[in-house]
Amino acid sequence: MEQLILPSFEKGSSSDRINNYPLLRYMGSKYKLIPWIHETLNSLEFNSAFDAFAGSSVVSYLLKSMNKRVYSNDFLKFSSLISKAVIENKSEIIDSTDLSMLLNENVKSDNFIQKTFNQVFYSKDDLFFLDKVSHNISRLSSPYKRALAYTALFRSCLKKQPRGVFTISGNLDKYNDGRRDLRLTIKQHFIEQVAIYNNVVFDNDQENITFNLDIFDFSEKMYKPDLVYLDPPYVPPSDDNCYIKRYHFLEGLSKYWNGEEIMENTKVKKIKKKFTPFSYRKTAIKAFDEMFDKFNDSTLILSYSSNAYPDLETLTSIMRNHKSSVEVKSKPYKYHFGNHSTVSRSKVNEYLIIGQG
Numbered sequence: 001m002e003q004l005i006l007p008s009f010e011k012g013s014s015s016d017r018i019n020n021y022p023l024l025r026y027m028g029s030k031y032k033l034i035p036w037i038h039e040t041l042n043s044l045e046f047n048s049a050f051d052a053f054a055g056s057s058v059v060s061y062l063l064k065s066m067n068k069r070v071y072s073n074d075f076l077k078f079s080s081l082i083s084k085a086v087i088e089n090k091s092e093i094i095d096s097t098d099l100s101m102l103l104n105e106n107v108k109s110d111n112f113i114q115k116t117f118n119q120v121f122y123s124k125d126d127l128f129f130l131d132k133v134s135h136n137i138s139r140l141s142s143p144y145k146r147a148l149a150y151t152a153l154f155r156s157c158l159k160k161q162p163r164g165v166f167t168i169s170g171n172l173d174k175y176n177d178g179r180r181d182l183r184l185t186i187k188q189h190f191i192e193q194v195a196i197y198n199n200v201v202f203d204n205d206q207e208n209i210t211f212n213l214d215i216f217d218f219s220e221k222m223y224k225p226d227l228v229y230l231d232p233p234y235v236p237p238s239d240d241n242c243y244i245k246r247y248h249f250l251e252g253l254s255k256y257w258n259g260e261e262i263m264e265n266t267k268v269k270k271i272k273k274k275f276t277p278f279s280y281r282k283t284a285i286k287a288f289d290e291m292f293d294k295f296n297d298s299t300l301i302l303s304y305s306s307n308a309y310p311d312l313e314t315l316t317s318i319m320r321n322h323k324s325s326v327e328v329k330s331k332p333y334k335y336h337f338g339n340h341s342t343v344s345r346s347k348v349n350e351y352l353i354i355g356q357g
């Protein structure tokens with residue numbers, strides 16, 4: 001597993017825990033920028049923080065490791081389950097009795113996943129396991145154990161899916177380069193992932209809370225976070241950046257597709273995308289303005305990138321309407337796209353825009 005090196009974290013200190021956080025292949029994850037984000041957070045005074053667009057929860061986990069009170073939010077259910085498992089959860093893990101119950105395939109269950117995703121994703125055996133384990137997760141009485149089991153399952157599904165996105169389906173032999181992640185069954189992955197995620201559960205002596213809300217529905221008046229970390233999706237230069245398009249399978253799995261309508265005319269059996277104003281040129285600027293206004297009592301940190309719209313100058317000027325001091329930190333960064341044979345790299349500047357006062 002790829003490890004983070006955080007030189008500023010003393011070995012054995014509570015912040016050192018971030019080194020155990022598993023890398024989740026998630027679009028826009030700040031995993032690789034964590035040391036830089038940590039350095040910036042460390043220079044600021046605050047006790048509580050709201051990670052408004054938590055995604056893989058790696059920034060929430062950094063904040064938890066820094067012993068802050070963390071509010072972690074994402075409007076995707078699967079992402080908020082990850083936060084529930086590793087941020088809000090203080091001590092519950094999946095023990096050996098839970099694990100044998102979860103792995104029991106001799107149970108009566110629905111076969112929705114086998115019916116719906118046959119020849120779309122995974123092997124028949126993997127789909128069979130997914131139906132059984134979904135049923136078994138619902139039998140765990142603790143919501144934290146359920147969230148932890150789902151988190152282990154999401155990472156298992158991502159590892160087993162070539163390129164880690166659910167935009168490609170059918171015969172995926174051309175992606176099979178013999179990698180261990182593609183050879184293991186989802187069940188084998190799940191057993192490993194349960195152990196990995198059990199290991200990241202800890203109590204930082206704070207009441208951390210997870211939300212599954214559109215950011216504009218969060219009650220800042222009630223929770224009053226000292227600092228708000230904002231990492232919204234970017235309006236992309238081309239293509240689109242829809243999270244549902246890439247992760248619809250995990251979002252469906254998080255609720256066994258209850259309440260979600262499958263778009264039957266799509267090859268990969270997608271669910272409907274969720275509107276977010278940050279993804280469109282027409283709506284992004286107003287959304288930033290309203291978001292900065294909503295959290296104007298808190299210190300703001302916005303993660304941004306030079307290949308996104310609106311540009312840095314526009315964003316800092318919007319933030320200046322709400323904050324008396326605005327500072328920009330920047331870091332050159334290389335993104336890798338594509339698979340092994342067609343890797344392309346794009347150089348961008350990553351920014352942290354910090355608003356105070």
Ligand SMILES: C[S@@+](CC[C@H](N)C(=O)[O-])C[C@H]1O[C@@H](n2cnc3c(N)ncnc32)[C@H](O)[C@@H]1O
Pocket residue numbers: 026027028029030031052053054055056057058059073074075076079213214215216231232233234243275276277278
């Ligand atoms: C760039 S990612 C965040 C990545 C995260 N910081 C990490 O390191 O993994 C943006 C996230 O915002 C979420 N999102 C988009 N629009 C949202 C909205 N209006 N309210 C809440 N979450 C939203 C997406 O589901 C996605 O997980």
